[in-house]
Amino acid sequence: MQNFAEYLCAYCGEPNTTFVDVSGGTNQSYVEDCQVCCRPNLLFVAMDWETESISITTDYQE
Numbered sequence: 170m171q172n173f174a175e176y177l178c179a180y181c182g183e184p185n186t187t188f189v190d191v192s193g194g195t196n197q198s199y200v201e202d203c204q205v206c207c208r209p210n211l212l213f214v215a216m217d218w219e220t221e222s223i224s225i226t227t228d229y230q231e
């Protein structure tokens with residue numbers, strides 16, 4: 170299982186790489202600041218154990 174996944178910032182659209190703690194569960198959500206524009210992204214992390222892939226969707230953090 171890979172531990173790093175990429176997502177696009179909800180604000181500026183730039184790609185970010187984030188470390189995912191796979192021991193934290195199949196579905197996780199947390200806030201991480203964009204490495205480009207420093208605005209807070211709400212990340213929804215979903216793990217697919219069959220394909221060992223991680224997908225992340227982002228939303229604005231109020």
Ligand SMILES: [Zn+2]
Pocket residue numbers: 178179180181182183203204205206207208
């Ligand atoms: Zn950004």
